Amino acid sequence: MRPRTRKILLIYSVLVFMFFYIPLVVLMAFSFNDSKLGTVWTGFTFEWYVKLFNNSQIIEATVNSLIVAVITTIISTVLGVLGALVLHRYIFPGRKAISFIFYIPVVIPEIVLAVALLSLYGAMNIQLGLLTIVPGHVVFATSFVILVLLARLAGMDNALEEAAKDLGANEWHTFWKVTFPLLFPGILAGALMAFTISLDEFVVAFFTTGPGSNTLPVLVYSMVRRGVSPEINALSTILILLIIFFVSIVGWRMMRADRKGGEV
Numbered sequence: 108m109r110p111r112t113r114k115i116l117l118i119y120s121v122l123v124f125m126f127f128y129i130p131l132v133v134l135m136a137f138s139f140n141d142s143k144l145g146t147v148w149t150g151f152t153f154e155w156y157v158k159l160f161n162n163s164q165i166i167e168a169t170v171n172s173l174i175v176a177v178i179t180t181i182i183s184t185v186l187g188v189l190g191a192l193v194l195h196r197y198i199f200p201g202r203k204a205i206s207f208i209f210y211i212p213v214v215i216p217e218i219v220l221a222v223a224l225l226s227l228y229g230a231m232n233i234q235l236g237l238l239t240i241v242p243g244h245v246v247f248a249t250s251f252v253i254l255v256l257l258a259r260l261a262g263m264d265n266a267l268e269e270a271a272k273d274l275g276a277n278e279w280h281t282f283w284k285v286t287f288p289l290l291f292p293g294i295l296a297g298a299l300m301a302f303t304i305s306l307d308e309f310v311v312a313f314f315t316t317g318p319g320s321n322t323l324p325v326l327v328y329s330m331v332r333r334g335v336s337p338e339i340n341a342l343s344t345i346l347i348l349l350i351i352f353f354v355s356i357v358g359w360r361m362m363r364a365d366r367k368g369g370e371v
Contacts, residue, residue, distance in 0.1 A: 131160060131347060132215050133345055134340055134344065134347075135340075135344045135347065136148075136342035137337065137340050137342075138155060138156070138341040138344040139151050139152060139153070139155075139336060140152070140155075140337060140340075140342070141154070141256075142151050142268055142337075143336070143337060151322075154337075155337040155338050155340065155341040156307055156341045157337075158338055158341075159338045159342055159345075164321075164326060164337065165323075165326065165338070165342065166319075168321050168322055168325070168326040170192035170325045171237055171321065171323070172305075172306055172322040172323040172324070173306075174237065174308045175240050175241055175244060175305055175312075176294045176302050176305040177235065177302070178238075178241050178306065179241055179244040179245050179248055179301060179302070179305040180248070180298050180301045180302040182241070182245050182249075183245050183249040183252050183297075184252055184294060184297060184298045184300070184302040186245070186249045186252075187248075187249050187251075187252025187253045187255075187297055187301075188252070188256060188294060190209065190249070190253045190292070191252075191253045191257050191260060192256075193254070194206055194209075194241055194257065195257060195260040200258050208249065209249070209250050209253050210254075211250075212245075212246050212247050212249075212250040213250050213251065213254070213275060217247070217308070218310055218312040220243055220246060220247070220311060221243065221310050221311045221313070221315065222314065223241065223313035224239075224243050224311065224314065225314045225315060226317065234295075234317065234320075235315060235316060235317035236316070236317040236320050237314070237317070237320040239315065239317065240311065240312050240315050240316055240322065241313045241318070243308075243311035243312075243315055244304070244305040244308055244312075247304055247308070247311075248301035248304050248305055249301075251297065251300050251301065251304060252297035252298070252300065253297075253298060253302055255293050255296050255297040255299055256293045256294065257292055257297075258289065258293070259292065259293030260290070260293075263289050263290070265287075267285050267289070268281055268285050268286060271284065271285045284357060285322075292360075293317035295357055295360060296357070299353065299354070299357050302326075303350070306323070307324055308324065309324040309325065309328060312324060312325050313328070315324050323342075327339060327342070
């Protein structure tokens with residue numbers, strides 16, 4: 108690569124990263140702003156963090172979001188692992204059609220699924236609540252988990268599983284001792300993606316949640332309509348730091364799993 112081309116690509120990369128991350132840095136900085144106005148800096152304070160942790164509505168909505176996200180992650184990860192293994196390893200009638208069905212939630216507008224679920228709940232006379240959010244989140248998250256795991260399975264060496272069977276291991280031991288360790292980085296990435304999708308999903312939650320069971324995105328939306336409060340900036344800062352923390356841990360675990368998989 109020519110030095111001039113390398114320099115242009117470097118400048119372009121820096122500009123792209125600045126475009127993505129400067130707004131986040133500004134948001135985090137203004138979470139410590141002493142003024143209620145989001146555009147005028149008047150001093151440094153932790154007041155908004157104190158008010159945030161004393162806000163019972165935000166605490167309750169955060170707990171609701173975490174409950175939904177954890178349930179969604181568990182269900183979608185299990186379904187995603189099973190679905191990816193079936194689609195990757197077995198040939199059966201309707202396989203392409205089923206694969207296409209799993210891709211639909213990735214491209215379908217969320218509003219369509221939200222209205223469909225609301226109509227279904229109404230037809231079945233199901234009372235809306237916290238758990239009625241989960242099915243919609245599982246539909247979206249499972250598709251992403253399957254896509255991640257199919258990519259991981261495509262890069263796996265099937266000879267390792269065949270070698271384990273040749274040495275006397277049955278299907279169960281082969282899966283847990285060989286397949287699962289090799290697939291673990293993909294499972295971890297898919298689970299993290301499912302958790303993130305569920306945690307910040309708004310449209311489905313807005314349509315399918317019941318009274319008194321708001322999730323965090325729905326509550327933030329209602330707060331933003333009255334004006335951006337510094338409490339929202341403080342909440343966003345905490346979420347950003349938590350996401351960076353968990354992504355770093357997952358990345359570290361994935362690198363360890365890849366090294367161990369290479370030593371199998």
